[in-house]
Amino acid sequence: MPTFRGTRVSRPARTAVPLLAGALLLSACGGGAEGGGSAADGKVNGHITFQTWNLRAQYKDYFNGLIDEFEKKHPGTKVKWIDQPAENYPEKLSADAGGGTLPDVVNVSPDLSYPLAKAGLLMNLDKEPVTAKAKKVYTPEAWAGNQLPGLDGAYAFPWYLNTGPLFYNKALFKKAGLDPEKPPTTYDELFADAEKMAKSSGGKVATLAGVPAIEDFGRYGVKLMNADATKFTYNEPRGVELLTEYRKLFKSGGLDSQALSATPESAGRKFLQGRVAMNPGSAPDLVDFKENAPDLYKNLGITDAPTNTGKPNMYVMGLGVNDRSEHKATAIAFARFVTNQRNQESFAHEVAVFPSTRGSLEKPYWTKDDGTDEGRVRVAAAKMLDGAVNYTPVVMTEEMKTVLQNEVAKALQGDKSPKQALDDAVAQSNRLLQQG
Amino acid sequence: MTRVGRTERVVRYVLMLAVLAITVGPFLWQLSTSLKGPDENIYPSPPSFVPHDPTLANYAEVARIIPVWDYALNSLKVAAANVLTNCVGASLAGYALARLRFRGRTAAGLVFVAALLVPLESIIIAQFTTMRDLGLNNTLVAVVLPGSVGALNVLLMRNAFRAIPYEIEEAAVVDGANVWQRFWRIALPSVKGTLAVVAIFAFMGAWDDFLWPLIVLSDPDHFTLTVGLNFLHGTFADKPRVVAAGTIIAVAPLIVMFACLQRYFFRGVGEGAVKG
Numbered sequence: 001m002p003t004f005r006g007t008r009v010s011r012p013a014r015t016a017v018p019l020l021a022g023a024l025l026l027s028a029c030g031g032g033a034e035g036g037g038s039a040a041d042g043k044v045n046g047h048i049t050f051q052t053w054n055l056r057a058q059y060k061d062y063f064n065g066l067i068d069e070f071e072k073k074h075p076g077t078k079v080k081w082i083d084q085p086a087e088n089y090p091e092k093l094s095a096d097a098g099g100g101t102l103p104d105v106v107n108v109s110p111d112l113s114y115p116l117a118k119a120g121l122l123m124n125l126d127k128e129p130v131t132a133k134a135k136k137v138y139t140p141e142a143w144a145g146n147q148l149p150g151l152d153g154a155y156a157f158p159w160y161l162n163t164g165p166l167f168y169n170k171a172l173f174k175k176a177g178l179d180p181e182k183p184p185t186t187y188d189e190l191f192a193d194a195e196k197m198a199k200s201s202g203g204k205v206a207t208l209a210g211v212p213a214i215e216d217f218g219r220y221g222v223k224l225m226n227a228d229a230t231k232f233t234y235n236e237p238r239g240v241e242l243l244t245e246y247r248k249l250f251k252s253g254g255l256d257s258q259a260l261s262a263t264p265e266s267a268g269r270k271f272l273q274g275r276v277a278m279n280p281g282s283a284p285d286l287v288d289f290k291e292n293a294p295d296l297y298k299n300l301g302i303t304d305a306p307t308n309t310g311k312p313n314m315y316v317m318g319l320g321v322n323d324r325s326e327h328k329a330t331a332i333a334f335a336r337f338v339t340n341q342r343n344q345e346s347f348a349h350e351v352a353v354f355p356s357t358r359g360s361l362e363k364p365y366w367t368k369d370d371g372t373d374e375g376r377v378r379v380a381a382a383k384m385l386d387g388a389v390n391y392t393p394v395v396m397t398e399e400m401k402t403v404l405q406n407e408v409a410k411a412l413q414g415d416k417s418p419k420q421a422l423d424d425a426v427a428q429s430n431r432l433l434q435q436g
Numbered sequence: 437m438t439r440v441g442r443t444e445r446v447v448r449y450v451l452m453l454a455v456l457a458i459t460v461g462p463f464l465w466q467l468s469t470s471l472k473g474p475d476e477n478i479y480p481s482p483p484s485f486v487p488h489d490p491t492l493a494n495y496a497e498v499a500r501i502i503p504v505w506d507y508a509l510n511s512l513k514v515a516a517a518n519v520l521t522n523c524v525g526a527s528l529a530g531y532a533l534a535r536l537r538f539r540g541r542t543a544a545g546l547v548f549v550a551a552l553l554v555p556l557e558s559i560i561i562a563q564f565t566t567m568r569d570l571g572l573n574n575t576l577v578a579v580v581l582p583g584s585v586g587a588l589n590v591l592l593m594r595n596a597f598r599a600i601p602y603e604i605e606e607a608a609v610v611d612g613a614n615v616w617q618r619f620w621r622i623a624l625p626s627v628k629g630t631l632a633v634v635a636i637f638a639f640m641g642a643w644d645d646f647l648w649p650l651i652v653l654s655d656p657d658h659f660t661l662t663v664g665l666n667f668l669h670g671t672f673a674d675k676p677r678v679v680a681a682g683t684i685i686a687v688a689p690l691i692v693m694f695a696c697l698q699r700y701f702f703r704g705v706g707e708g709a710v711k712g
Contacts, residue, residue, distance in 0.1 A: 082654055099565050419561060
């Protein structure tokens with residue numbers, strides 16, 4: 001579901017990523033280590049640039065307000081805000097990194113910060129006393145979510161978090177003879193319900209729209225990587241078990257027949273059309289349902305995504321500071337200002353995301369259901385965030401995700417056994433990991 | 437013309453209609469989605485093409501979210517410059533490769549073919565650092581420059597010039613015409629069709645390009661239309677009607693351009709294909 005656009009990369013872009021990543025490393029190595037950059041505890045003044053990822057169109061006033069306030073508070077500073085469109089953001093970052101034009105404060109998710117941090121372009125916030133002090137402002141999970149394995153520290157200030165419940169179509173549940181008030185809560189129940197749904201609809205209504213991605217393996221309780229993130233391990237027996245279950249569903253029609261080519265958008269569309277009974281989503285989707293599929297909206301059920309670990313998945317966004325910034329102290333001050341408790345909370349009131357500052361989620365806005373559907377989803381999701389983890393390993397590049405997707409497809413089509421497919425995916429991904 | 441049987445004719449038309457539906461269908465779908473009002477279900481099954489309550493509000497919404505006319509103007513500048521440089525550059529280079537004798541002509545031709553094989557993604561960082569060193573990054577000039585003379589266009593023009601019978605130019609030589617006169621008065625007027633093809637390709641290439649303008653431009657004020665329209669994809673929720681309206685805005689100039697040049701276009705595609 002469109003929780004984060006960053007998880008969605010178009011096909012031609014996928015092939016571009018490794019080439020660009022290679023180019024980035026080459027040029028970054030040539031740049032010399034520790035080149036430039038001013039003191040982190042210097043004076044807060046001068047011009048900095050601040051780059052966000054596709055937020056200008058909707059939240060222009062919010063950001064302009066923040067910048068005005070910051071400039072007033074610190075005379076002599078000037079913040080230039082640039083915003084990048086949704087697509088090809090990783091490529092844009094690589095090009096800027098390679099060309100030495102990376103903005104002072106950049107909006108990154110952990111998988112985006114990893115190559116930048118590895119090339120020495122982002123500041124290690126745990127190493128610098130000024131920034132390490134800020135750690136206590138944020139929830140431990142959010143801070144940990146921005147720490148990069150093998151690089152010994154967090155490379156971005158935690159910003160907004162996102163997670164989402166699972167939506168389901170009560171009308172379709174009723175039609176299949178399932179209790180619309182009792183959605184599945186564990187994977188076993190989910191698989192059983194899907195079988196039933198497929199049988200009663202003659203294979204016309206699927207329960208799931210997409211093939212399992214790495215987050216699904218994580219939620220199922222599969223160990224994804226070894227402790228120091230040098231090897232993938234999702235081919236362990238539990239991983240094989242999950243894929244075997246999906247293969248059964250694919251045959252019976254419990255998994256949509258077009259699942260192999262599904263994108264979050266196409267899955268969402270199928271859910272809107274009533275051809276898929278369950279789909280992950282987040283609060284903004286409610287508006288989408290209300291506007292685009294009024295019938296579905298009337299029959300919408302909301303439940304927690306099933307897990308075997310008890311820990312839901314979350315996505316983490318952060319603000320990284322360019323290690324070679326000429327006004328590092330200003331960049332740090334601004335990044336901390338944007339991610340402070342008050343500003344994070346007000347942003348989360350504007351759009352259905354969640355603040356990563358300590359204590360914020362205990363406020364009534366996120367704990368008391370105000371009776372609206374949005375409120376219900378918000379409270380349900382906020383509750384899930386307690387103890388949620390970012391399952392996607394940060395070293396897992398788009399290319400490695402594609403490798404997994406392709407091998408899963410082969411297993412579902414019956415070209416390979418689930419075990420063989422996962423073994424191959426792990427072997428290929430490990431090879432890619434060593435090259436990077 | 438041979439006579440065509442009735443059944444065969446029916447089959448032909450059915451096939452043509454099927455292809456028409458496949459090629460035009462998605463476009464009509466976007467058009468219809470862009471005109472649908474907020475209360476209409478855009479995902480009914482079976483799909484309905486005709487909006488019950490047609491509205492232009494989605495187009496206004498596009499203009500509200502992004503400065504669409506500024507972006508369109510930027511795109512138009514880039515596309516016009518690209519058409520100009522490609523038509524001039526490709527016809528000069530194509531004529532030289534086809535008609536002039538000089539040392540290394542074959543090698544030069546091969547270089548152009550080789551240039552076709554280099555994927556943009558592999559050199560995009562190098563291009564970007566070059567533009568930065570020239571002090572041109574974040575300008576529209578930098579968007580135009582790498583594609584200003586396309587290798588494919590040069591080869592197209594070369595083939596078109598080659599297809600003109602040598603005798604015509606020899607006659608001109610006898611009449612005392614120099615190279616420039618032969619190029620301008622004899623060769624160029626006979627390849628108008630291919631020139632139109634080059635113009636359309638150059639326009640479309642510049643108009644549709646996404647990755648390179650995204651990389652080289654940083655300031656949202658300088659964005660071209662394709663890059664700017666990407667802002668319509670919300671970060672947290674999609675608005676399919678608005679995205680559809682943006683798509684129609686982006687495609688409309690291409691349709692107008694093609695409609696104006698189609699007469700030349702089909703002539704040009706055939707030019708050089710058959711040796712007379």
